Amino acid sequence: MAGHIPEETVDEIRKSVDIADVVGEYVKLKRQGRNYFGLCPFHGENTPSFSVSSDKQIFHCFGCGKGGNVYTFLMEIEGYNFLQAVHKTAERTGHSLPEQFNEEPTKQQDPESQSILEAHEWLTKLYNHLLRHSKEGKQALQYLLDRGFTEETIYKHQLGFSPTSQEFVVTFLEKKGFHPQTMVKAGLLNVNNQGEYFDRFRGRIIFPLRNHLGKTVAFAGRSLGEQEPKYLNSPETDLFQKGKLLFNFYLARSAIRKTKTLLLFEGYADVFSAEQAGVENGVATMGTSVSEVQAQLIKRYADQVIICYDGDEAGTNAAVKAAKILKRTGCQTNVARLPEGMDPDDYIKKFGGDRFKKEIIEASDPYTSFIINYLRRNYNLQLEGDRIAYIEKVLQEVAQLDRAIEREHYLNELATNFQISVETLKDEVENLRKRVTSKDGQGTKNNSRQNRSFESHSVHQKLLPAFHNAERKLIAIMLKNQVIADKVQEELGGAFNISEHQVIVTHLYAYYEDGHQPDVSQFVERIEDQSLKNLVIQLTMSPSAEEEITDQELADYIHRIRIESMDRTDIKSLEAEQKRAEQHDDPIKAAEIAMEILRRKKELKNTH
Numbered sequence: 001m002a003g004h005i006p007e008e009t010v011d012e013i014r015k016s017v018d019i020a021d022v023v024g025e026y027v028k029l030k031r032q033g034r035n036y037f038g039l040c041p042f043h044g045e046n047t048p049s050f051s052v053s054s055d056k057q058i059f060h061c062f063g064c065g066k067g068g069n070v071y072t073f074l075m076e077i078e079g080y081n082f083l084q085a086v087h088k089t090a091e092r093t094g095h096s097l098p099e100q101f102n103e104e105p106t107k108q109q110d111p112e113s114q115s116i117l118e119a120h121e122w123l124t125k126l127y128n129h130l131l132r133h134s135k136e137g138k139q140a141l142q143y144l145l146d147r148g149f150t151e152e153t154i155y156k157h158q159l160g161f162s163p164t165s166q167e168f169v170v171t172f173l174e175k176k177g178f179h180p181q182t183m184v185k186a187g188l189l190n191v192n193n194q195g196e197y198f199d200r201f202r203g204r205i206i207f208p209l210r211n212h213l214g215k216t217v218a219f220a221g222r223s224l225g226e227q228e229p230k231y232l233n234s235p236e237t238d239l240f241q242k243g244k245l246l247f248n249f250y251l252a253r254s255a256i257r258k259t260k261t262l263l264l265f266e267g268y269a270d271v272f273s274a275e276q277a278g279v280e281n282g283v284a285t286m287g288t289s290v291s292e293v294q295a296q297l298i299k300r301y302a303d304q305v306i307i308c309y310d311g312d313e314a315g316t317n318a319a320v321k322a323a324k325i326l327k328r329t330g331c332q333t334n335v336a337r338l339p340e341g342m343d344p345d346d347y348i349k350k351f352g353g354d355r356f357k358k359e360i361i362e363a364s365d366p367y368t369s370f371i372i373n374y375l376r377r378n379y380n381l382q383l384e385g386d387r388i389a390y391i392e393k394v395l396q397e398v399a400q401l402d403r404a405i406e407r408e409h410y411l412n413e414l415a416t417n418f419q420i421s422v423e424t425l426k427d428e429v430e431n432l433r434k435r436v437t438s439k440d441g442q443g444t445k446n447n448s449r450q451n452r453s454f455e456s457h458s459v460h461q462k463l464l465p466a467f468h469n470a471e472r473k474l475i476a477i478m479l480k481n482q483v484i485a486d487k488v489q490e491e492l493g494g495a496f497n498i499s500e501h502q503v504i505v506t507h508l509y510a511y512y513e514d515g516h517q518p519d520v521s522q523f524v525e526r527i528e529d530q531s532l533k534n535l536v537i538q539l540t541m542s543p544s545a546e547e548e549i550t551d552q553e554l555a556d557y558i559h560r561i562r563i564e565s566m567d568r569t570d571i572k573s574l575e576a577e578q579k580r581a582e583q584h585d586d587p588i589k590a591a592e593i594a595m596e597i598l599r600r601k602k603e604l605k606n607t608h
């Protein structure tokens with residue numbers, strides 16, 4: 001799986017970085033003893049269950065179970081393949097890889113993903129060509145021009161058109177050597193009951209959706225006529241996940257880097273209009289709210305993000321949600337206010353780009369002002385009770401601000417608006433802040449979180465049968481102790497009962513036989529299957545992996561595993577005997593054996 005880079009080089013590069021530094025660029029980590037904890041970037045959560053071990057050079061999430069070494073992390077969060085992950089790590093440590101590995105890294109992707117990416121690339125070009133130069137595409141082209149799209153935009157974004165003909169695209173893909181079944185899986189073709197293939201997007205204007213590396217991974221199609229549905233997207237695949245992709249991120253990247261600011265829109269149309277008005281740092285979510293993964297991606301490129309959603313109730317509520325997630329990543333977050341009922345596209349078309357920049361973007365509200373305004377809608381400020389409840393809510397927001405000068409600004413405003421002494425408000429805010437820090441400080445809160453993760457982990461363990469736990473504990477110890485691994489290999493070999501465990505120990509024996517020292521971060525490199533990788537990491541991170549084991553315990557574990565395995569073998573041979581009896585037309589004997597199997601299975605259950 002290391003492509004053709006020698007294993008030693010892969011290891012050397014891996015060892016020359018600290019995984020905590022790499023992860024730390026994506027996740028805010030807090031040190032707790034020998035490990036770091038933070039909010040998992042791979043699943044939404046409010047309490048940290050994501051941990052990084054500097055000793056072991058691995059990460060692990062107790063929440064979603066993801067884990068691995070620094071390469072696994074980069075592959076997961078950036079969508080890199082293995083070679084790209086090694087490259088990126090090498091860049092950071094100043095290692096130069098031998099010439100022959102510097103080729104286009106995507107070449108190393110698995111053949112199916114590679115083929116799907118290539119098909120998207122070909123179709124992007126084909127659709128774009130058909131839109132701009134074919135007779136069939138004329139109407140679509142005119143439609144786009146009428147809607148204000150410039151030729152430049154059409155070219156830059158490679159907008160396209162898919163002809164109404166059933167076979168056109170099918171034949172095209174076939175000629176290029178793509179397998180139709182793979183293309184169905186990729187969401188490019190559909191297949192009907194007669195087994196005929198046809199283009200999923202036929203008769204539609206095509207918007208290619210690129211990932212942040214610039215590769216087209218999906219299409220969005222808009223029908224021209226009466227065809228339903230009006231908007232049709234590619235289905236989610238391994239390569240295309242709505243929650244991870246930001247529309248136009250790749251093309252907007254350099255503008256985002258330059259300005260350190262990113263504009264977040266709700267729809268593609270807004271991105272196009274803004275771009276044509278000279279605002280090139282705009283991206284859009286794919287009809288979903290901002291995810292943690294997207295927020296982390298944004299944070300890496302931008303210091304400031306301006307949320308620019310539709311000026312209606314739904315848009316405002318969505319903006320609140322997005323603002324909270326983005327604020328958590330540490331991005332300076334502003335929210336633009338659009339006139340009621342208008343979206344950014346409408347606004348730019350009506351008032352032009354300059355006014356959009358001045359009156360919407362530059363006049364956007366900082367997060368706290370926006371939230372203070374937003375909270376207002378829930379209260380009738382004519383009523384004293386509501387007024388107090390509202391002020392309390394606002395104070396809670398203000399208390400979260402890190403800078404004293406900012407807090408003062410809002411408190412002064414509040415004091416003026418509600419004729420309250422600013423001193424009283426300050427006292428309140430200080431009280432709130434103390435409460436927050438005493439809860440948060442000293443690591444007490446995090447400790448209990450950490451314990452909770454371990455607790456739920458051990459509750460899970462208690463529910464497993466004894467032999468299963470014996471296997472897990474044994475593997476955890478074998479991963480860090482070669483002497484014990486050798487002993488287990490001698491006594492048990494691969495005779496573990498859980499098939500995942502069999503695979504892991506087989507790899508582990510081979511790993512030690514190759515002369516390697518215990519190093520789980522290196523070892524997981526040998527395991528291709530991500531869920532097995534996760535399991536290895538999970539076992540390594542479990543508290544029992546830290547315990548020492550006595551000879552007696554070791555013997556007990558081995559005994560337990562062996563008994564289970566023998567029982568299973570017995571049942572298997574009985575089952576074979578039963579089958580033979582059936583084949584020889586001896587139903588009475590078959591039934592007797594069946595009874596015996598049942599009895600033994602029941603016994604097996606009772607012993608756990």
Ligand SMILES: [Zn+2]
Pocket residue numbers: 040041042043050061062063064065066
């Ligand atoms: Zn997670």
